[in-house]
Amino acid sequence: xxxxxxxxxxxxxxxxxxxxxxxxxxxxxxxxxxxxxxxxxxxxxxxxxxxxxxxxxx
Numbered sequence: 001x002x003x004x005x006x007x008x009x010x011x012x013x014x015x016x017x018x019x020x021x022x023x024x025x026x027x028x029x030x031x032x033x034x035x036x037x038x039x040x041x042x043x044x045x046x047x048x049x050x051x052x053x054x055x056x057x058x
Contacts, residue, residue, distance in 0.1 A: 008056035011049045018046035 022042035029035030 004056045008053050011053035011056060015046045015049035015053055018042045018049060022046060 019042070022039050025035050025038040025042060029039060
């Protein structure tokens with residue numbers, strides 16, 4: 001059971017990191033299509049890792 005909590009914490013930290021990358025890329029992506037790709041990819045990873053964190057912490 002302790003391993004699941006540790007994985008949940010790890011996935012939470014990673015999800016927050018990817019959410020931060022998505023936020024920073026969105027602020028800097030004035031009109032550059034390449035940066036919007038980074039925004040969507042980082043946001044998708046953040047959502048995926050957050051869902052894994054929620055499952056691990058239940």
